[in-house]
Amino acid sequence: MAIDIGGTKIAGALVHPDGTMSATTRRATPRAVDAEGVMTAVAEVVADLSESPLWASAVRCGIGSAGPVDTSRGTVSPVNIGAWRDFPVQERVAAELAARGAELPAVLAGDGVAMTAAEHWLGAARGYANALCMVVSTGVGGGLILNNQLHPGPTGNAGHIGHISVAFDGEPCACGGRGCVESIASGTAIARWALDQGWKPSAGSGRGAAHDATAAGVAAAAAQGDPIALAAFDRAGRALAAAIAASATLVETDIAVIGGGVAAAGDTLFGPIRSHLAQYATLSFVQELQVVPATLGTHAGLIGAAAAATMLLAPAAPAATA
Secondary structure: OEEEEOOOEEEEEEEOOOOOEEEEEEEEOOOOOOHHHHHHHHHHHHHHHHOOOOHHHOOOEEEEEOOOEEOOOOEEOOOOOOOOOOEOHHHHHHHHHHHOOOOOOEEEEEHHHHHHHHHHHHOOOOOOOOEEEEEEOOOEEEEEEEOOEEOOOOOOOOOOHHHOEOOOOOOEOOOOOEOEOHHHHOHHHHHHHHHHOOOOOOOOOOOOOOOOOOHHHHHHHHHOOOHHHHHHHHHHHHHHHHHHHHHHHHHOOOEEEEEOHHHHHOHHHHHHHHHHHHHHOOOOOOOOOEEEEOOOHHHHHHHHHHHHHHHHOOOOOOOOOO
C-alpha cells in the first residue's frame, strides 16, 4: 500500500510485487484548512483503497511525503503544506488503516528518499549497488542507496544533497546555511539568478511561454541560445556537479540519477553537469561516475513509497487461522 503526499495532490495505490499499480486514487491537497482538513483528504484516499478487493492482500504501507520529515518520530512539516507542522502522519495513517481492518506496519519516507527507492527498484539506478538519486525542482532533495540498501539515516534525511554548501562565500540559503546547492540549482534559484542578470522572459521563451519567468522559461530560452539563460544553467550544473562529486567521494556511489521538474530541461542541465563533473570527480574511484536522468517520472512517488516500505519493513504477520 502506497500513499504519496505532496503540495498539490495526495495519491494512493496498491502496488504489486512487479511494480504495477491498481486501485489508484487521488485528492487535491486542501488549501486554507487546518491540519485535520488535510488529514481528511488522506483518510479519503485510504477509504478509496479499502474498497479494492485486493485490500486484504496488502502486507505493508509506505508513506512518501514532502519534507521536512522526521522519520524517527513519524512527523512531517512540509514546506508546501502550511497546516502541517510536526504532524504525526505515520501514526494517523496507521490508525486509518487499522480502522478499516488493515493493521499493517507503516513507514514514512521523505519524497527524495522515496524517489531513490523507486529508481533503484525499477528505474535508472536499477542494478547499481551504490547510488545517489536527486530531485531538482522548487528545492533540491535526494537519497542514497548503499550496498543495495536504502539508507535514509536516523531521521530520514540522509542524502539531502540540496544543503551541501558548494560556495564558501555564497548567498544565504533558506535553511540558514550559506552557498547551498539548493540556493544555486533549484528551479527557483535558476529563475531568480537569470532575472537578476537581466534576462527577460519575453526573449526566447518560445510560443505560449513568452512571459514564463520560471526555470522552464529559462530552459526554453537557453535552448534558443540566450546567453544569460545558458549561464544560469551552467551555474546550476556546476553546483550540482560539485555536490555529486563530493557525495560520491564520501560514500563511493556509482551513479547519480536526477529527476524533478528542472531535469526536464534535458541536456540544457545535464550537459553542464557532466562537463563540470570532470573538474570535481578526479580521484580514480569516482572518475567513472555516471549522471543520468530519472525514468519513472510522476509514478516515482507512489512506487517509491512502496519500494521504501519493502526495503525498510518486514511484512505483517499472517492472520491466525482456527
